[in-house]
Amino acid sequence: MDIFEKLSILTDSAKYDVACTSSGCSQTSSASGGIGSKVSAGICHSFAADGRCISLLKVLMTNICVYDCKYCSNRKSNDIKRTIFLPEELADLTIQFYRRNYIEGLFLSSGVVKNPDYTCELMIKTLSILRYTHRFNGYIHAKAIPGADPKLLRQLGLLADRMSVNIELPSQNSLQLLAPDKSKNSIFTPMGFIKENIAESTKELTVYKNAPRFVPAGQSTQMIIGATPETDNHILRLSENLYKKYKLKRVFFSAYIPVLEDKLLPSLDFKAPLLREHRLYQADWLMRFYKFRADEILDDKTPNFNPFIDPKCNWAINHPEFFPVEINKASYEELLRVPGIGVRSAQKIIAARRCSYLDFGDLKKLGVVLKRAKYFILCRGKKFDGLIIEKNIILQSLMSKQELSMYRDAFLPSQLDLFKETMQLPIMSLPNVQSSRLLSFRA
Amino acid sequence: MNNFKRQNIIYSYDGTFDGFLCCAFESFLRKEIPADIISEKAPQPALLEQFNIETDFEKAGRVKKSIREKISLDAFFLLRDALFTDFPEKEMLMLEFMRLGYKTGSAITSMLSNNTVDKLIKAVNYLHREALRYKEFIRFSEYDGLLIASIKPRNFVLPYTAPHFAQRMPEEKFIIADETNKAVCVYEKRKLSLFDAKDITIPKADEREAFYRNLWKEFYNSVAIKERINPKCQNNLLPKRYRDRMTEFL
Ligand code: SF4
Numbered sequence: 001m002d003i004f005e006k007l008s009i010l011t012d013s014a015k016y017d018v019a020c021t022s023s024g025c026s027q028t029s030s031a032s033g034g035i036g037s038k039v040s041a042g043i044c045h046s047f048a049a050d051g052r053c054i055s056l057l058k059v060l061m062t063n064i065c066v067y068d069c070k071y072c073s074n075r076k077s078n079d080i081k082r083t084i085f086l087p088e089e090l091a092d093l094t095i096q097f098y099r100r101n102y103i104e105g106l107f108l109s110s111g112v113v114k115n116p117d118y119t120c121e122l123m124i125k126t127l128s129i130l131r132y133t134h135r136f137n138g139y140i141h142a143k144a145i146p147g148a149d150p151k152l153l154r155q156l157g158l159l160a161d162r163m164s165v166n167i168e169l170p171s172q173n174s175l176q177l178l179a180p181d182k183s184k185n186s187i188f189t190p191m192g193f194i195k196e197n198i199a200e201s202t203k204e205l206t207v208y209k210n211a212p213r214f215v216p217a218g219q220s221t222q223m224i225i226g227a228t229p230e231t232d233n234h235i236l237r238l239s240e241n242l243y244k245k246y247k248l249k250r251v252f253f254s255a256y257i258p259v260l261e262d263k264l265l266p267s268l269d270f271k272a273p274l275l276r277e278h279r280l281y282q283a284d285w286l287m288r289f290y291k292f293r294a295d296e297i298l299d300d301k302t303p304n305f306n307p308f309i310d311p312k313c314n315w316a317i318n319h320p321e322f323f324p325v326e327i328n329k330a331s332y333e334e335l336l337r338v339p340g341i342g343v344r345s346a347q348k349i350i351a352a353r354r355c356s357y358l359d360f361g362d363l364k365k366l367g368v369v370l371k372r373a374k375y376f377i378l379c380r381g382k383k384f385d386g387l388i389i390e391k392n393i394i395l396q397s398l399m400s401k402q403e404l405s406m407y408r409d410a411f412l413p414s415q416l417d418l419f420k421e422t423m424q425l426p427i428m429s430l431p432n433v434q435s436s437r438l439l440s441f442r443a
Numbered sequence: 444m445n446n447f448k449r450q451n452i453i454y455s456y457d458g459t460f461d462g463f464l465c466c467a468f469e470s471f472l473r474k475e476i477p478a479d480i481i482s483e484k485a486p487q488p489a490l491l492e493q494f495n496i497e498t499d500f501e502k503a504g505r506v507k508k509s510i511r512e513k514i515s516l517d518a519f520f521l522l523r524d525a526l527f528t529d530f531p532e533k534e535m536l537m538l539e540f541m542r543l544g545y546k547t548g549s550a551i552t553s554m555l556s557n558n559t560v561d562k563l564i565k566a567v568n569y570l571h572r573e574a575l576r577y578k579e580f581i582r583f584s585e586y587d588g589l590l591i592a593s594i595k596p597r598n599f600v601l602p603y604t605a606p607h608f609a610q611r612m613p614e615e616k617f618i619i620a621d622e623t624n625k626a627v628c629v630y631e632k633r634k635l636s637l638f639d640a641k642d643i644t645i646p647k648a649d650e651r652e653a654f655y656r657n658l659w660k661e662f663y664n665s666v667a668i669k670e671r672i673n674p675k676c677q678n679n680l681l682p683k684r685y686r687d688r689m690t691e692f693l
Contacts, residue, residue, distance in 0.1 A: 003658065
């Protein structure tokens with residue numbers, strides 16, 4: 001098989017993994033020679049037709065697999081073309097792409113060929129060629145192969161910048177049902193192992209400056225959303241726990257896309273729950289950068305996201321007691337809670353108000369989205385000029401164009417009046433709505 | 444500081460930062476605000492009287508020192524970067540910023556609600572944003588071991604973009620050609636140098652280069668998830684104006 005076909009097959013099977021090079025660590029090449037550097041904020045080199053960032057050469061070592069996970073097109077019972085990269089071949093491809101500035105590095109995952117140890121060894125070989133023969137200092141993300149010998153995982157971790165073990169599905173039941181060869185243990189054991197090795201390596205580094213670094217960019221994980229019945233609340237709690245317990249850098253979500261027919265899976269005409277995935281990322285963002293707790297975003301009473309409004313705006317309209325916030329006095333944390341004020345504009349407000357009092361005209365310059373923020377803030381004790389506080393209007397201005405048109409499609413015109421009445425917060429209890437558009441949201 | 448007079452005179456200078464600082468020197472010495480400051484690099488027919496200001500490194504050095512000491516180091520960097528932006532009449536804006544800075548001192552860079560400061564910072568941020576875009580989207584082609592890329596930026600991004608590649612690939616030789624500003628940056632033997640260049644012709648790709656280009660296209664097309672095709676999102680994140688030089692769109 002020629003390399004074009006190999007690349008095409010092994011990219012196609014790796015494409016559902018989410019990769020991101022934003023790592024918080026940077027390293028340059030010049031001192032050590034060789035090639036490659038790391039930029040802590042990450043660099044995206046292109047955007048694919050699906051709008052997702054391309055920063056790494058994201059491929060599988062092989063799509064041969066001895067396991068039979070139901071949701072995966074590489075499962076052994078699936079009749080597809082199989083292939084495998086030679087370590088030298090893949091290392092060369094990485095370097096040639098890197099020199100041309102196509103990529104930031106390599107994201108290497110794999111099906112399980114022969115057994116977990118053998119697979120892991122192939123990956124180690126590839127990374128060793130990159131690191132030692134090509135003296136490559138760029139970014140490498142390696143998937144830990146569940147079930148591989150800890151010694152091998154450790155070797156892999158010393159070569160990679162980031163490692164991940166995918167938790168695959170949001171609950172043990174679902175995992176048992178759909179990935180019978182993977183147990184909860186085989187996922188959480190390597191995750192714990194990686195966490196301990198990172199902690200160990202950080203300790204060693206404070207003693208010996210040149211101690212080898214174990215996955216300096218930390219570990220991440222990913223789960224499939226929508227193939228199984230867990231609620232958004234359940235998923236959010238789970239990821240909050242993963243951040244805390246395993247010190248993960250990122251939890252990624254990937255909307256389930258039906259590729260295979262199986263009575264245990266949603267049918268083939270199931271629409272990928274993209275909006276739900278989007279909401280989960282928004283909530284994740286709120287937890288990581290806006291100091292929200294999971295239980296402030298969802299709870300047992302509202303276990304799922306409102307499709308029509310983002311979680312931050314949703315929180316704001318459900319907490320009128322918190323507002324309005326005085327721009328010239330509010331703390332950073334309080335500013336962050338205002339719809340239309342983001343991390344950067346909050347920082348700018350704090351800096352600019354040291355020099356002079358701010359009014360509404362100034363806020364625009366600082367990047368505040370007044371269309372949303374004006375309902376929730378005061379400037380020197382004053383409200384926005386001519387502000388009409390009607391919940392109907394507030395809600396509309398909090399919804400994006402897309403959300404609004406979706407809302408209009410979902411309800412018949414006669415029901416549009418509901419818009420006014422449902423202002424009794426919490427707004428719009430949605431789960432009962434039976435519209436085909438929305439079904440793709442509710443798995 | 445408020446007794447500056449507006450004068451119907453145009454300063455012209457050599458387009459360098461030192462040259463601009465000499466314009467500032469004259470303006471402060473004569474307590475006048477010129478009608479415009481223009482670079483000889485972009486000559487325009489002028490109706491008003493022109494005053495050609497020679498670049499004098501000693502004068503420029505004095506102005507640099509006073510900006511650092513009487514305003515701040517941040518303000519100095521902001522001014523230095525501002526000259527590389529594509530902001531129309533940036534020199535006049537920079538001069539205004541300096542007059543304001545001598546009044547307010549180091550607070551100036553936090554006065555984000557002031558119009559002059561706001562405009563200057565936004566122009567400089569735009570320059571840095573574009574420089575970052577080029578770190579992402581530049582595509583090199585290899586010609587016998589030499590890497591060549593061409594760009595067509597709005598701001599003068601080379602001084603910000605090229606060092607990134609020099610430290611990333613210290614052992615390579617590369618050239619980045621800037622079509623807008625008619626300049627090329629050459630990196631060889633661990634040294635970066637900048638030249639003016641009138642005509643820039645990029646050679647055709649050879650067989651080996653075409654091979655890797657095709658592999659990249661293969662990857663680019665395979666990695667997209669068909670069920671998620673989203674041109675709007677793609678266009679927002681990767682503006683069309685960059686694409687005419689990106690391998691995957693050729
Ligand atoms: S182990 Fe990985 S590659 Fe193999 S079937 Fe399961 S998910 Fe697919």
